[in-house]
Amino acid sequence: MSLDALLEGIARTQNPTVAGLDPKLDFIPAFIKECAFAQYGETLEGAAAAILEYNKGLIDALCEIVPAVKPQAAYYEMYGTEGVKVLYETQKYAREKGMYVITDGKRNDIGTTMEAYAVAHLGKVKVGSKEYCPFLGDALTVNGYLGTDGIKPLIQVCNEYDKGIFVLAKTSNPSSGELQDKLIDGMPVYEMMGRMCENWGKELMGKYGYSGVGIVAGATYPEQIAELRAKLPETFFLIPGYGAQGASAKDISAAFDKNGLGGIVNSSRGIMCAYKKEGCDEKDYAGAAYREAVRMRDEIMSFVGEIKLPN
Amino acid sequence: MSLDALLEGIARTQNPTVAGLDPKLDFIPAFIKECAFAQYGETLEGAAAAILEYNKGLIDALCEIVPAVKPQAAYYEMYGTEGVKVLYETQKYAREKGMYVITDGKRNDIGTTMEAYAVAHLGKVKVGSKEYCPFLGDALTVNGYLGTDGIKPLIQVCNEYDKGIFVLAKTSNPSSGELQDKLIDGMPVYEMMGRMCENWGKELMGKYGYSGVGIVAGATYPEQIAELRAKLPETFFLIPGYGAQGASAKDISAAFDKNGLGGIVNSSRGIMCAYKKEGCDEKDYAGAAYREAVRMRDEIMSFVGEIKLPN
Numbered sequence: 063m064s065l066d067a068l069l070e071g072i073a074r075t076q077n078p079t080v081a082g083l084d085p086k087l088d089f090i091p092a093f094i095k096e097c098a099f100a101q102y103g104e105t106l107e108g109a110a111a112a113i114l115e116y117n118k119g120l121i122d123a124l125c126e127i128v129p130a131v132k133p134q135a136a137y138y139e140m141y142g143t144e145g146v147k148v149l150y151e152t153q154k155y156a157r158e159k160g161m162y163v164i165t166d167g168k169r170n171d172i173g174t175t176m177e178a179y180a181v182a183h184l185g186k187v188k189v190g191s192k193e194y195c196p197f198l199g200d201a202l203t204v205n206g207y208l209g210t211d212g213i214k215p216l217i218q219v220c221n222e223y224d225k226g227i228f229v230l231a232k233t234s235n236p237s238s239g240e241l242q243d244k245l246i247d248g249m250p251v252y253e254m255m256g257r258m259c260e261n262w263g264k265e266l267m268g269k270y271g272y273s274g275v276g277i278v279a280g281a282t283y284p285e286q287i288a289e290l291r292a293k294l295p296e297t298f299f300l301i302p303g304y305g306a307q308g309a310s311a312k313d314i315s316a317a318f319d320k321n322g323l324g325g326i327v328n329s330s331r332g333i334m335c336a337y338k339k340e341g342c343d344e345k346d347y348a349g350a351a352y353r354e355a356v357r358m359r360d361e362i363m364s365f366v367g368e369i370k371l372p373n
Numbered sequence: 374m375s376l377d378a379l380l381e382g383i384a385r386t387q388n389p390t391v392a393g394l395d396p397k398l399d400f401i402p403a404f405i406k407e408c409a410f411a412q413y414g415e416t417l418e419g420a421a422a423a424i425l426e427y428n429k430g431l432i433d434a435l436c437e438i439v440p441a442v443k444p445q446a447a448y449y450e451m452y453g454t455e456g457v458k459v460l461y462e463t464q465k466y467a468r469e470k471g472m473y474v475i476t477d478g479k480r481n482d483i484g485t486t487m488e489a490y491a492v493a494h495l496g497k498v499k500v501g502s503k504e505y506c507p508f509l510g511d512a513l514t515v516n517g518y519l520g521t522d523g524i525k526p527l528i529q530v531c532n533e534y535d536k537g538i539f540v541l542a543k544t545s546n547p548s549s550g551e552l553q554d555k556l557i558d559g560m561p562v563y564e565m566m567g568r569m570c571e572n573w574g575k576e577l578m579g580k581y582g583y584s585g586v587g588i589v590a591g592a593t594y595p596e597q598i599a600e601l602r603a604k605l606p607e608t609f610f611l612i613p614g615y616g617a618q619g620a621s622a623k624d625i626s627a628a629f630d631k632n633g634l635g636g637i638v639n640s641s642r643g644i645m646c647a648y649k650k651e652g653c654d655e656k657d658y659a660g661a662a663y664r665e666a667v668r669m670r671d672e673i674m675s676f677v678g679e680i681k682l683p684n
Contacts, residue, residue, distance in 0.1 A: 086489070099501055104500045104503040108501075109500045134489075136482055139490065139494070139508070140490075142498075142508065143454060168482055170516055172544065175395065175445055175447045178451040183450070187417075187451050187452060188398075190406075191415060192415045196417070196450060196456065205518050207552060208544050208548070211549070230518055233483065233518075237521040237523075238519055238520055240569070251562075
């Protein structure tokens with residue numbers, strides 16, 4: 063699905079948020095782990111089974127009201143090849159439920175190697191006369207430190223398969239400024255990266271005014287979000303840092319344009335671990351995730367107003 | 374194994390090179406693919422079986438004379454979860470043969486997510502009361518765009534498990550300068566990144582004068598290599614770009630110190646596809662890889678001289 067499909071999902075649900083799926087075992091209710099370990103033992107297979115069960119419960123609860131999921135590759139790789147299988151199964155399940163899938167892998171390399179990542183996460187690979195989807199992302203997060211050589215192969219694959227990317231510009235962490243805020247000819251690195259994205263995006267324009275080359279812009283830096291929104295009118299924002307990392311809905315409001323489009327706000331732990339914060343029965347973890355997703359949507363929409371797709 | 378173990382391997386073999394394992398199906402001799410497809414069909418399983426067979430042949434041929442391998446994660450992810458299994462199996466096989474394993478993943482993220490990548494590729498993960506190695510790298514390439522928050526979790530895991538990282542500083546590609554050569558307060562970004570690595574490395578010093586926080590410095594930029602060697606005396610270099618990307622042994626010579634230490638030079642396609650260039654029987658692909666590895670070693674050693682571990 064192209065980035066346009068994500069915008070349509072956001073408009074349909076009137077909800078510019080994405081549920082991050084970062085399934086550490088610590089986040090998963092004990093009853094799910096016990097059941098998985100009873101079947102597979104305390105093994106990587108057992109961990110993987112628990113994660114998949116947990117993710118499916120979350121996706122079932124959220125798919126009607128949240129337009130997208132963002133599985134974070136690190137948490138699947140952490141459980142080895144069994145975990146990576148669950149990344150695939152999670153992507154597949156979320157797609158079947160109509161959700162847009164942003165694979166958060168922050169991949170980066172050059173030339174044919176970047177092409178391999180693009181094929182892996184957004185395209186199809188040829189094996190003899192057959193073709194397969196290695197993974198099932200609709201978009202992939204990437205790191206632009208290597209410049210155009212690292213991005214062009216992605217654009218090609220995105221064009222061929224109708225996919226998108228989000229390039230790190232201003233990340234949400236405290237030390238993001240060590241490099242990203244530094245000035246190059248008077249312009250901060252994050253802005254320079256953003257402008258490169260706006261430029262790369264010309265080759266991947268969608269029908270609602272935003273290109274398939276988005277950026278990552280952390281909610282924890284509201285001034286930079288406002289500045290980037292003004293300077294990058296065709297660039298869509300993936301916005302981490304809401305909730306657990308301390309940013310509020312107001313901090314994010316500048317990301318949105320007059321149609322209520324322009325960004326999608328991620329919450330991972332806030333939604334996944336809502337049952338812990340709420341203190342409800344852990345068997346109701348998916349219900350708690352739903353309630354937190356509604357609360358987050360309502361809070362953000364109070365600043366966004368109505369979301370309309372432009373003609 | 375710590376970075377010290379890599380230096381010991383380099384001294385033992387008198388060979389400061391690493392064989393990149395970037396197994397595109399196109400690189401693999403037809404007889405291996407035919408055999409794998411006969412057993413598994415033209416499937417991802419078939420592709421994975423062919424890649425593993427090919428890699429094992431290369432490792433068998435190289436393990437006595439080349440101290441390290443560098444599997445590039447992208448080429449394994451390109452064949453889906455079956456491919457990722459082969460990444461693990463390749464790492465395992467190379468280790469059994471005494472080779473140092475550099476996982477080329479260019480991973481990057483922050484806080485607990487970066488910790489998950491560190492655990493995935495360099496550490497052990499807890500599942501209930503048990504512990505497992507998700508993957509089997511001795512070192513991991515990483516991208517430092519996110520600053521210290523993205524590196525500290527790695528240092529911790531490296532200290533705990535005696536591992537190393539290589540952070541992208543000056544990459545070998547033509548567009549690497551778009552960001553990396555830009556000046557910040559008069560200092561190019563690649564140097565600033567290198568200095569951050571030299572500083573992060575203080576927490577991971579080895580016994581031969583180099584820390585476990587290395588950098589990636591492309592052979593295609595010999596002046597920058599010389600400059601970085603002078604400015605970063607405790608930082609070890611992983612050097613891509615030799616051969617297929619156009620750099621010569623002379624271009625790289627400035628990376629080495631008076632003991633012949635200081636860097637390790639990668640060749641991927643040059644070694645993997647030596648049988649194509651040589652025009653030999655493809656069944657002798659491993660022999661051709663061996664001959665190319667010897668040629669490359671001799672060419673580089675003609676500039677390095679003898680390699681000695683300092684007392």
